[in-house]
Amino acid sequence: MKRSTDRILTTHTGSLPRPMDLAGMLEALDSGGPLDQDALKTRVRESVAEVVKLQVESGIDVVSDGEQGKVGYSTYVRHRLTGFEGEGSMVVLSDWNDFPEASARRPLPSTVSRPACDGPIEWKDKGALQTDFDNFNAALSGAGPGLGSGAGPGSGAGPGSGAGPGSGAGPGSGATEAFMTAASPGVVAHFMINRYYPSREAYLARLADVMKEEYDAIHQAGFLLQVDCPDLAMGRHLRFPDLSTQEFLKVAEANIEVLNHADIPADRIRLHLCWGNYEGPHHRDIAKLPDDKVIIPGVVDSTTNYIEHPRLIAQRIVKYAELVGKENVIAGSDCGFGTFARTSNTVEPEVTWAKLRAMADGAAIASEQLCG
Amino acid sequence: MIRALQNGQDYDSVALDDQVKTAVADVVRQQADAGVDIPSDGEQGKTGFLLYGNERLSGFEQVAIQLGDNPRVIRRDQAAFADFYEEYFKTEGDGGPRWQPVCTSPIAYTGQAIIQSDIDHFKAALQGVSVEEAFLPAIAPGTFGRGQNQYYPDEEAFLFAIADALKVEYKAIVDAGFVLQIDDPGLPDTWDMLNPAPSLPDYQKYAAVRIDALNHALEGLPQEQIRYHICWGSWHGPHSTDIPLKDVVDLVLRVRAGGYSIEAANPRHEHEWKLWREVKLPDDKVLIPGVIAHTTNHIEHPELVADRIMNYAGIVGKENVIAGTDCGFSQRALNPRLHPSIVWAKLQALSEGAKLASKQLW
Numbered sequence: 001m002k003r004s005t006d007r008i009l010t011t012h013t014g015s016l017p018r019p020m021d022l023a024g025m026l027e028a029l030d031s032g033g034p035l036d037q038d039a040l041k042t043r044v045r046e047s048v049a050e051v052v053k054l055q056v057e058s059g060i061d062v063v064s065d066g067e068q069g070k071v072g073y074s075t076y077v078r079h080r081l082t083g084f085e086g087e088g089s090m091v092v093l094s095d096w097n098d099f100p101e102a103s104a105r106r107p108l109p110s111t112v113s114r115p116a117c118d119g120p121i122e123w124k125d126k127g128a129l130q131t132d133f134d135n136f137n138a139a140l141s142g143a144g145p146g147l148g149s150g151a152g153p154g155s156g157a158g159p160g161s162g163a164g165p166g167s168g169a170g171p172g173s174g175a176t177e178a179f180m181t182a183a184s185p186g187v188v189a190h191f192m193i194n195r196y197y198p199s200r201e202a203y204l205a206r207l208a209d210v211m212k213e214e215y216d217a218i219h220q221a222g223f224l225l226q227v228d229c230p231d232l233a234m235g236r237h238l239r240f241p242d243l244s245t246q247e248f249l250k251v252a253e254a255n256i257e258v259l260n261h262a263d264i265p266a267d268r269i270r271l272h273l274c275w276g277n278y279e280g281p282h283h284r285d286i287a288k289l290p291d292d293k294v295i296i297p298g299v300v301d302s303t304t305n306y307i308e309h310p311r312l313i314a315q316r317i318v319k320y321a322e323l324v325g326k327e328n329v330i331a332g333s334d335c336g337f338g339t340f341a342r343t344s345n346t347v348e349p350e351v352t353w354a355k356l357r358a359m360a361d362g363a364a365i366a367s368e369q370l371c372g
Numbered sequence: 373m374i375r376a377l378q379n380g381q382d383y384d385s386v387a388l389d390d391q392v393k394t395a396v397a398d399v400v401r402q403q404a405d406a407g408v409d410i411p412s413d414g415e416q417g418k419t420g421f422l423l424y425g426n427e428r429l430s431g432f433e434q435v436a437i438q439l440g441d442n443p444r445v446i447r448r449d450q451a452a453f454a455d456f457y458e459e460y461f462k463t464e465g466d467g468g469p470r471w472q473p474v475c476t477s478p479i480a481y482t483g484q485a486i487i488q489s490d491i492d493h494f495k496a497a498l499q500g501v502s503v504e505e506a507f508l509p510a511i512a513p514g515t516f517g518r519g520q521n522q523y524y525p526d527e528e529a530f531l532f533a534i535a536d537a538l539k540v541e542y543k544a545i546v547d548a549g550f551v552l553q554i555d556d557p558g559l560p561d562t563w564d565m566l567n568p569a570p571s572l573p574d575y576q577k578y579a580a581v582r583i584d585a586l587n588h589a590l591e592g593l594p595q596e597q598i599r600y601h602i603c604w605g606s607w608h609g610p611h612s613t614d615i616p617l618k619d620v621v622d623l624v625l626r627v628r629a630g631g632y633s634i635e636a637a638n639p640r641h642e643h644e645w646k647l648w649r650e651v652k653l654p655d656d657k658v659l660i661p662g663v664i665a666h667t668t669n670h671i672e673h674p675e676l677v678a679d680r681i682m683n684y685a686g687i688v689g690k691e692n693v694i695a696g697t698d699c700g701f702s703q704r705a706l707n708p709r710l711h712p713s714i715v716w717a718k719l720q721a722l723s724e725g726a727k728l729a730s731k732q733l734w
Contacts, residue, residue, distance in 0.1 A: 303670070309640050312643035
């Protein structure tokens with residue numbers, strides 16, 4: 001994983017807005033409506049190329065494929081795995097429930113389906129993974145120097161060494177590194193409840209075994225793996241509001257335990273944590289962050305159309321840098337900007353790109369202060 | 373009833389007055405319960421923080437406009453974010469027409485009975501609650517008077533006529549023993565409404581006349597009983613073309629007020645607290661930064677509120693900081709920005725955050 005050795009790097013959480021027509025196709029895929037599969041494939045490939053280009057233009061260093069081909073960052077797995085055909089259950093928005101009158105004003109939740117697990121989980125479409133890699137690699141090879149496939153080792157240019165080869169790409173000149181997201185076993189279990197395996201532990205263990213193949217494949221394809229684990233935080237108030245904090249921490253620990261059994265070097269994995277990507281009261285959010293090596297704090301918000309001022313972004317970055325050291329901070333977004341494919345986005349796509357540009361500007365200001 | 377009042381339809385004025393009285397009593401009690409030290413009457417009887425002037429000033433005719441039609445309401449960032457605004461305007465407004473007052477005859481204050489009723493209701497509501505102080509807001513001449521003059525020889529004469537009229541209201545509020553809050557979002561937020569876009573010096577000149585008119589209205593009133601509020605417009609857009617505080621702060625500090633209430637808790641203006649390292653707050657003045665926002669349903673964590681307060685206290689001194697809100701929560705009666713239940717939780721968070729900061733500071 002690249003670190004902010006010469007300047008503060010920028011990244012985001014993974015999902016980015018999909019074009020309206022693509023979002024419509026993904027919704028059809030999800031609901032089983034009529035769909036031209038070839039048209040979908042072509043559109044996903046084009047959109048990945050487009051969002052990679054836009055990220056580079058916006059000054060994002062560590063880029064993703066924007067999850068353009070996924071219907072949602074967690075439930076996409078049901079299109080690749082068997083066993084998810086049961087009747088699901090919605091999560092409980094316990095924070096909104098504390099404000100019953102206000103909750104009538106909240107935006108409608110995503111209609112992406114969340115079936116329960118009602119049968120053995122096996123891979124049914126590994127080809128989907130290869131398609132992700134191919135699309136992303138094709139997009140990266142068209143998006144500037146330094147990347148194409150697995151950004152090799154050879155970062156390491158120490159401070160003071162000046163123009164190190166390979167790395168050192170200035171802002172805007174191209175992506176520094178590429179990451180791909182995958183759902184954690186815990187977040188799959190969060191959205192798609194178990195009605196088949198004898199226990200929660202058995203369900204998680206099976207999900208971990210199956211998802212391990214996806215994690216390993218992403219690693220072997222040369223991408224930085226981001227495991228999405230909002231279950232560790234939002235699970236508290238959305239799935240387990242009735243548990244005590246101690247009991248919830250046990251659930252979270254079990255989710256982490258199954259995660260740790262992927263054997264990929266720690267510096268090739270980043271973990272994303274959030275408290276639910278919605279503009280609700282959030283007063284029940286639990287505050288306990290697992291330790292991590294590099295911290296990627298959200299410095300732009302994915303729930304408001306206000307564009308963060310670059311100077312505010314810089315202040316936020318500097319605050320973290322002062323606590324954990326500037327090399328250990330990468331500027332990120334609170335959550336994705338297209339967590340579920342939907343035809344109406346919380347943050348409009350054009351505002352999303354303006355926010356990412358503001359983040360790059362803010363990171364440049366912070367770098368000036370921190371790295372002189 | 374407020375809708376009928378706003379649209380010039382018939383309503384039962386006795387019943388309205390009665391309901392306003394009850395509503396003011398309720399919001400004052402709720403503010404006290406939430407731990408707010410300096411409450412307002414919540415503007416319960418007003419159609420809007422600005423629109424209410426229509427009921428109290430003579431000389432204007434009301435012309436109905438549609439949102440988007442009024443050239444003054446077009447924001448400069450609408451060009452950059454056209455798709456966003458197309459979606460946003462579908463959710464904005466109360467569905468009814470909005471009114472633009474046009475000045476066609478001499479301006480005078482005609483709201484004596486209404487302001488007296490505001491004062492009476494507020495006084496009654498404050499009986500039986502324990503608070504430090506109480507304030508009533510009133511509109512600034514420069515925010516009320518923007519481009520509607522068809523009678524006075526020039527803009528300056530128009531603005532000073534509004535100032536003379538509003539002075540009656542300002543004086544009534546101060547004489548009743550309340551803190552007078554002058555609402556002047558127009559000072560910063562007219563910047564990105566003017567067409568064609570002005571240069572900064574031209575805009576500062578445009579704004580300076582408005583500050584002169586306001587100071588004319590405030591003349592003779594005790595400064596320590598006046599606070600001056602600015603914000604950059606309460607709509608939930610990108611705000612990428614807001615004028616920076618540093619470009620208007622000198623004008624703000626020219627206002628003859630004892631306190632300055634400034635939006636500072638949203639993604640576009642939160643960073644500006646550092647400006648006070650460069651700009652000296654005059655010794656006898658108080659700063660009232662927004663530490664909770666009207667722009668999101670997220671309830672600010674009390675620790676974040678405390679951090680924000682600490683930032684200001686560290687620069688201007690703890691005695692000179694009062695924790696405030698970015699803006700009102702219901703600038704127009706028919707179009708509240710947030711649901712009331714969330715507003716009260718936010719005000720609770722505000723007072724909890726102030727307690728945390730106080731513990732650290734004292």
